[in-house]
Amino acid sequence: MRPEPKLIAFDTSAAHCAAALLLGDHIITRIDDMAKGQAEHLMPMLEEMLAAEGLAWRDLDGIGVGTGPGNFTGIRISVSAARGLALGLGKPAIGVSLLEAQAFGLEGIVLSCLDARRDMVYVQVFGAGDDAPRLCALDDLPVFSAGARIVGPVADRISAITGSSVVVPSAPPVSAIARLAAQRIGAENARPTPLYIRAADAAPARDAAPVILP
Numbered sequence: 001m002r003p004e005p006k007l008i009a010f011d012t013s014a015a016h017c018a019a020a021l022l023l024g025d026h027i028i029t030r031i032d033d034m035a036k037g038q039a040e041h042l043m044p045m046l047e048e049m050l051a052a053e054g055l056a057w058r059d060l061d062g063i064g065v066g067t068g069p070g071n072f073t074g075i076r077i078s079v080s081a082a083r084g085l086a087l088g089l090g091k092p093a094i095g096v097s098l099l100e101a102q103a104f105g106l107e108g109i110v111l112s113c114l115d116a117r118r119d120m121v122y123v124q125v126f127g128a129g130d131d132a133p134r135l136c137a138l139d140d141l142p143v144f145s146a147g148a149r150i151v152g153p154v155a156d157r158i159s160a161i162t163g164s165s166v167v168v169p170s171a172p173p174v175s176a177i178a179r180l181a182a183q184r185i186g187a188e189n190a191r192p193t194p195l196y197i198r199a200a201d202a203a204p205a206r207d208a209a210p211v212i213l214p
Contacts, residue, residue: 009178012038012078013070018174064181067095068195075194094181095192099124105170113152135197
């Protein structure tokens with residue numbers, strides 16, 4: 001990793017366009033709430049953030065992107081954008097899951113969670129050995145240390161079941177995505193791919209989803 005990396009990261013896995021511009025130790029975050037239209041909104045938003053700092057795309061050292069889990073189409077929008085930018089700029093694109101981003105900077109054993117709806121949750125345990133992200137019911141949570149803390153949008157619901165304490169993220173998830181991606185510049189990184197833990201259960205959208213390049 002360069003001493004003062006310049007990196008932009010973004011996430012459209014939920015009802016928002018979120019981005020973070022990392023300039024060494026300084027980070028600028030922008031989160032635009034929106035239920036739809038992320039595909040049209042994302043690139044102009046990123047260009048505005050760069051222009052405000054007097055930067056061009058070529059000045060960046062890398063691209064960070066949230067890979068989910070979350071909204072299927074939203075994840076494809078951001079991952080496709082990251083892959084396209086990486087290809088066009090010759091810069092690395094680094095994917096970071098939202099579950100990992102939420103646990104960033106937290107000490108000890110942490111269970112990171114996201115709402116998967118229908119009384120289901122996405123969870124991943126950090127700090128207790130390798131653990132894969134999974135989809136599970138609230139009454140079928142993974143076994144983890146009683147001293148674990150819970151972070152994420154459904155932390156209160158899990159805490160009510162397990163009695164574990166709730167902790168807030170150390171930074172907005174998109175900021176954590178930027179910092180984690182910056183740490184991985186120079187390492188071998190697979191191209192970002194959507195983190196789909198569950199199969200789609202909605203009717204196909206009328207508009208074709210962005211194509212993920214092979």
